[in-house]
Amino acid sequence: MSNYVEMWKNLNMDLETHDALCQVLPTAFGDVYLSQENRPEGMGFWDFVVSEIHGIRPSELIEAQKNGQKVFGTFCVYVPDEVVIAANGIVTGLCGGSQFWVPGGEKVLPKGTCPLIKASVGARLDRTCPFFRIADMYVGETTCDGKKKAWEILGQDVPMHIMDLPQMKRDKDILKWADEIKEFAAVVEKVTGNEITVEALNEAIHTINEKRRALARVYEARKAAKLPISGKDALLMMQIAFFDDPKRCAQMCNNLADELEKRIADGVSVFKEGTKRILVSGTPMAIPNWKLHHIIETSGGAVVCEEMCTGTRYFEHEVAEDLPTLEAQYMALAQRYMKNNCACFTPNSGRIDDILRLCKEYNVDGVIDVNLKFCSTYDIEGYTVEKALKEAGIPVLGIETDYTDADAEQLRTRVEAFIEMLG
Amino acid sequence: MRHFIGIDIGSTCTKTVVLDEEKNLVKTWLLPTGWSSIDTAEAVKKELDAANFNIEKCPVVATGYGRIAVPYADKTITEITCHAKGAMYLQNSDNLLVIDIGGQDTKIICVENGLVKDFVMNDKCSAGTGRFLEVMANSMAMRPNDLCALAEFGGGVHISSMCTVFAESEVVSLVGRGEKKENIAFAVVDSIVKKVASQVSRIETEKMCTCLTGGLCDCDYMKKALGNELHCEISSQPNARFAGAIGAALMAMNIKGKGEER
Numbered sequence: 097m098s099n100y101v102e103m104w105k106n107l108n109m110d111l112e113t114h115d116a117l118c119q120v121l122p123t124a125f126g127d128v129y130l131s132q133e134n135r136p137e138g139m140g141f142w143d144f145v146v147s148e149i150h151g152i153r154p155s156e157l158i159e160a161q162k163n164g165q166k167v168f169g170t171f172c173v174y175v176p177d178e179v180v181i182a183a184n185g186i187v188t189g190l191c192g193g194s195q196f197w198v199p200g201g202e203k204v205l206p207k208g209t210c211p212l213i214k215a216s217v218g219a220r221l222d223r224t225c226p227f228f229r230i231a232d233m234y235v236g237e238t239t240c241d242g243k244k245k246a247w248e249i250l251g252q253d254v255p256m257h258i259m260d261l262p263q264m265k266r267d268k269d270i271l272k273w274a275d276e277i278k279e280f281a282a283v284v285e286k287v288t289g290n291e292i293t294v295e296a297l298n299e300a301i302h303t304i305n306e307k308r309r310a311l312a313r314v315y316e317a318r319k320a321a322k323l324p325i326s327g328k329d330a331l332l333m334m335q336i337a338f339f340d341d342p343k344r345c346a347q348m349c350n351n352l353a354d355e356l357e358k359r360i361a362d363g364v365s366v367f368k369e370g371t372k373r374i375l376v377s378g379t380p381m382a383i384p385n386w387k388l389h390h391i392i393e394t395s396g397g398a399v400v401c402e403e404m405c406t407g408t409r410y411f412e413h414e415v416a417e418d419l420p421t422l423e424a425q426y427m428a429l430a431q432r433y434m435k436n437n438c439a440c441f442t443p444n445s446g447r448i449d450d451i452l453r454l455c456k457e458y459n460v461d462g463v464i465d466v467n468l469k470f471c472s473t474y475d476i477e478g479y480t481v482e483k484a485l486k487e488a489g490i491p492v493l494g495i496e497t498d499y500t501d502a503d504a505e506q507l508r509t510r511v512e513a514f515i516e517m518l519g
Numbered sequence: 520m521r522h523f524i525g526i527d528i529g530s531t532c533t534k535t536v537v538l539d540e541e542k543n544l545v546k547t548w549l550l551p552t553g554w555s556s557i558d559t560a561e562a563v564k565k566e567l568d569a570a571n572f573n574i575e576k577c578p579v580v581a582t583g584y585g586r587i588a589v590p591y592a593d594k595t596i597t598e599i600t601c602h603a604k605g606a607m608y609l610q611n612s613d614n615l616l617v618i619d620i621g622g623q624d625t626k627i628i629c630v631e632n633g634l635v636k637d638f639v640m641n642d643k644c645s646a647g648t649g650r651f652l653e654v655m656a657n658s659m660a661m662r663p664n665d666l667c668a669l670a671e672f673g674g675g676v677h678i679s680s681m682c683t684v685f686a687e688s689e690v691v692s693l694v695g696r697g698e699k700k701e702n703i704a705f706a707v708v709d710s711i712v713k714k715v716a717s718q719v720s721r722i723e724t725e726k727m728c729t730c731l732t733g734g735l736c737d738c739d740y741m742k743k744a745l746g747n748e749l750h751c752e753i754s755s756q757p758n759a760r761f762a763g764a765i766g767a768a769l770m771a772m773n774i775k776g777k778g779e780e781r
């Protein structure tokens with residue numbers, strides 16, 4: 097990584113501990129990513145971003161702050177980026193995906209909290225992630241009990257706005273979410289000092305739709321019989337999409353999609369024939385959590401799709417463009433975001449429909465339903481997911497895991513056996 | 520005559536078998552795995568050499584958690600697939616529910632029409648495995664199989680916890696308060712049986728022949744207690760502890776080229 101020490105010092109980071117993190121990441125990335133063969137050239141952009149993960153984007157954000165822009169840190173795909181962008185603000189994802197931050201979170205949270213929450217809280221309180229230092233405001237939401245209570249702890253250290261996400265999908269719940277978005281817009285206007293106009297919001301909606309279309313194009317290429325890209329590479333693109341500038345993200349994803357479409361036309365595949373096509377469903381995989389994808393793709397499988405927040409939930413469905421009033425725009429945003437199917441909703445049959453549909457679209461041989469330890473909503477929903485898949489004749493393997501590598505070999509045995517079972 | 524070798528390196532025991540072209544079980548070996556799977560693989564090689572089975576000529580498949588430590592294996596296959604194959608061979612049936620209580624994990628495998636249809640394994644926790652039994656037997660200064668046999672004469676005591684470490688301290692408390700040995704033995708076996716039954720309940724299956732493989736296959740009381748809990752007869756075969764290795768040797772028959780007459 098280039099020299100960002102001054103910047104990290106100014107962010108009041110714990111440099112000594114942060115150094116330890118910076119030292120392990122390149123090795124992990126080399127083992128998991130650079131060992132792959134025949135990767136698309138377009139992945140060079142994301143390889144570069146990872147090599148400078150705590151430097152290049154943070155320095156852009158700090159430059160933007162110097163020019164008066166505000167940075168909002170978010171943790172969930174229900175929080176509408178459009179509103180922030182319309183007020184000339186910047187959104188960055190903040191979800192922690194490394195075991196490195198978990199012990200820091202466990203200083204204040206019970207051990208039986210999901211690793212994503214523990215890592216996120218640890219990254220903030222231990223001052224070992226620049227993104228967590230840079231954000232002017234954190235935007236939380238009420239998707240699960242663990243997060244709700246974690247916000248109270250983070251809120252003692254950093255300004256927070258919490259959006260109250262309904263957990264049913266009746267008409268009145270969508271109205272309520274539109275109202276929450278409107279309230280969030282008022283907070284964003286206050287923090288940024290910029291008014292959100294119909295025109296600005298339209299433009300922001302268009303920008304994010306373009307980003308969604310670009311991500312969807314890459315996913316579309318993964319439907320091909322000969323896979324032009326590995327699941328690991330697609331996951332990396334997805335993970336970094338949460339941190340990058342949305343216009344650059346769209347451009348890079350479109351470039352990658354161009355290359356992948358050409359590969360499909362030329363019959364280029366990164367897997368040998370007969371590799372089993374796996375859909376991974378369940379809880380999100382925040383960067384640098386590549387554990388399960390790596391195990392699958394080194395055990396005779398290829399991940400062709402992620403039914404996850406770091407996957408289809410992030411880009412499926414667009415927001416209606418060119419609406420004449422803010423009220424109509426907030427409603428359109430609410431309608432789109434409420435189409436996301438998170439296990440925090442009840443009932444959540446839409447998610448089952450999504451999984452069955454994706455299995456067909458991506459011509460899947462089997463599904464691995466994964467949940468992060470202590471995420472009770474996804475864990476409990478796993479029963480319904482597995483039941484529906486078995487009824488549809490699609491083999492499924494349920495897995496519970498966390499960010500540690502301690503269970504890697506047990507997982508490998510299960511995944512290998514599952515792939516052997518697919519024949 | 521060609522021969523096919525299956526090696527199952529488990530956490531406690533290493534099982535090796537040789538099958539001939541007619542799938543007859545020609546030879547079996549049982550070795551403690553010890554602390555190094557690599558050394559164990561070397562010891563297996565010596566045994567095979569001494570019995571005149573040449574690993575250069577015979578196809579070899581390795582399975583079990585130490586499967587990657589066998590440098591001379593032509594192929595590695597997981598213990599799930601191998602146990603299923605081995606159990607089908609031993610039971611002479613294509614439709615089975617296989618319960619394998621191994622050293623560090625317990626597997627439930629549903630086999631339909633000769634294919635693995637579904638399986639579950641215990642998580643990291645060793646409750647309900649051979650290791651659980653071993654730890655409990657140690658704390659009672661007994662051998663695992665003797666503990667199993669003694670359990671038949673006990674009753675009335677239960678270990679509430681499913682965690683090996685906590686369960687051990689419960690056993691220590693029971694010993695401390697002077698509980699009869701057979702009652703504690705009963706509680707230990709009962710705990711394993713309940714844990715295994717809860718895993719079986721995760722697999723949706725029609726009533727089918729249920730068999731026990733792994734190191735506890737000749738423990739009659741374990742079969743009886745499991746059968747009572749699952750409301751079915753638990754079948755087992757004398758060589759069921761070799762099920763994984765037999766499955767591996769059967770899979771070795773699919774390896775083309777090696778050792779064939781030219």
